[in-house]
Amino acid sequence: MKRADIYRRITSKRAKGTAIKRSLCFYDTHEILKGLRQNGQVRLWLRFISNHYLPRSHDILLIYPCSADKPYVVSRSYKQLFKTLSRFGENRRRIHVATISEPFGLVPEEFYGTRTRWHDWKNDWYDCPGLFEWWCKKYNLPYSEEEADQCIEMLAHNVALFLKKVKSQRRYKKIVAFVRTYSSSLKKTRDQTHRRIVERAAAISKVRVHLLPSRTLVSQIIRRNKRFACDMYGVSHPEAQEYLLRRLGALLHD
Secondary structure, rough: OOOHHHHHHHHHHEOOOOOOOEEOOOOOOHHHHHHHHHHHHHHHHHHHHHHHHHOOEEEEEEEOOOOEEOOHHHOOOHHHHHHHOOOOHHHHHHHEEEEEEOOOEEEHHHOOOOOHEEEHHOEEEEEEOOOOOOHHOOOOOOHHHHHHHHHHHHHHHHHHHHHHHHHHHHEEEEEEEEEEOOOOOOOOOOHHHHHHHHHHHHHHOOOEEEOOOOHHHHHHHHHHHHHHHHHHHHHHHHHHHHHHHHHHHHHHHO
16 A cells, blocks of 8 residues: 555544644654654654653653554543543642653653644644554555664663653652553563563663553453453553552552
8 A cells, every 4th residue: 555545544534633744654664763863843852852851740650652543632542541540539630641652752741732842732743653563564564673673772762861861850759651561462572662662761761660561460351351352452441441540549659
């Protein structure tokens, strides 16, 4: 399928009440790597997050996966997340959410739906499935493990700079990443790009990140609901969200 057809038939349908820019669509590993190196909008945001942005203090930073639907807040995953977090009542303000994204690194929640000098998160949305080998094979697009690894490394270094900064400034007491940690076959795979970015960023920065959900929880979801439920819903699965609620609650009272 030609890229113009992919944009028209797939990407454009992911925009809900907004638009996804063609210049911010990255459909294979080479396009993503080039975007990380040369795309002005991507590079400006990455520099902002790593070098200039400093959040206010919270008890917990919750790193959560980006969604295919844009903007994030209209997606099933984010609707479920905010419903879960609302159950904390006043304690919700103690939790800061940041989306982990390819190719934008981290997108803190206060920027959702806003126009800033660093990026317009109201109008300039993106689509970046090119790090997934299954996607590239499905649409007969090139995929390079070497290029994918370079992309992961570049994004991890960006996130690591942010983690070092917030650690030195004592902006969070705990950092949690709630991403796809295991496949429905209970394996760690290359396509778990958010996990790979977070793991590498934590190693580079030497900052502790609680990487969730656990293998035990993923196994329970599969056993009770079959593998399809794990593949389809990921971290937005109701059991995963209940688990997140418990873990965040425990960390808030630790």
